Amino acid sequence: AQSVAQPEDQVNVAEGNPLTVKCTYSVSGNPYLFWYVQYPNRGLQFLLKYITGDNLVKGSYGFEAEFNKSQTSFHLKKPSALVSDSALYFCAVRDNMDSNYQLIWGAGTKLIIKP
Amino acid sequence: NAGVTQTPKFQVLKTGQSMTLQCAQDMNHEYMSWYRQDPGMGLRLIHYSVGAGITDQGEVPNGYNVSRSTTEDFPLRLLSAAPSQTSVYFCASSYSRLAGVTDTQYFGPGTRLTVL
Numbered sequence: 001a002q003s004v005a006q007p008e009d010q011v012n013v014a015e016g017n018p019l020t021v022k023c024t025y026s027v028s029g030n031p032y033l034f035w036y037v038q039y040p041n042r043g044l045q046f047l048l049k050y051i052t053g054d055n056l057v058k059g060s061y062g063f064e065a066e067f068n069k070s071q072t073s074f075h076l077k078k079p080s081a082l083v084s085d086s087a088l089y090f091c092a093v094r095d096n097m098d099s100n101y102q103l104i105w106g107a108g109t110k111l112i113i114k115p
Numbered sequence: 116n117a118g119v120t121q122t123p124k125f126q127v128l129k130t131g132q133s134m135t136l137q138c139a140q141d142m143n144h145e146y147m148s149w150y151r152q153d154p155g156m157g158l159r160l161i162h163y164s165v166g167a168g169i170t171d172q173g174e175v176p177n178g179y180n181v182s183r184s185t186t187e188d189f190p191l192r193l194l195s196a197a198p199s200q201t202s203v204y205f206c207a208s209s210y211s212r213l214a215g216v217t218d219t220q221y222f223g224p225g226t227r228l229t230v231l
Contacts, residue, residue: 004157009155034219036220036222041224041225042224042225043119043205043207043222043223043224043225044158044205044207044220044222045222046219046220046221049219090157090158092158102160102173102174103160103220105157105158105159106157107155107156107157108155108157
């Protein structure tokens with residue numbers, strides 16, 4: 001069965017420091033991987049996705065993520081955190097073998113950037 | 116271009132009442148979906164549609180109905196509200212008829228529903 005795990009409910013980072021939000025997945029076939037961000041009282045916004053090709057994917061607002069097939073991970077990273085990055089981050093995966101094309105979501109990680 | 120719009124933003128219902136959450140998009144997207152968001156559980160798919168006249172069930176469809184008479188609109192109906200349906204509901208759309216396999220999804224601002 002397909003699944004996504006975001007092992008940290010909350011990540012605290014000082015402004016200016018690098019940040020990492022972790023995501024691991026389990027699929028039968030090849031994964032299509034996504035990161036979305038949700039600011040307070042807002043809908044989710046797309047950050048970046050991995051479909052195929054280069055394992056390092058660059059996205060919006062200076063974020064990037066690295067696809068690691070051997071570790072089945074897709075961690076979100078940013079070299080220097082901003083207070084405005086504080087939000088709820090969701091990882092999601094689709095299995096290319098799933099005929100229903102279901103998008104499976106992680107539970108979310110709350111990112112807090114302290115000044 | 117308004118993107119994905121949802122109404123109402125907030126709603127309080129009594130147990131047993133029915134209501135419709137409205138969702139509309141002006142991007143000519145074929146794929147639309149409804150999710151509920153509960154604390155610590157991420158998003159769960161309720162129903163989805165790959166085009167006008169075509170709908171299907173997601174992970175948690177019980178207690179909800181949908182229809183897709185036009186490309187633009189995808190309303191979600193609660194037939195007889197229950198406290199377990201207290202949640203935040205998001206509508207989303209994406210371009211591809213292939214259920215948005217590789218497409219990004221565009222989300223509405225959400226409807227916060229409380230059932231007493």
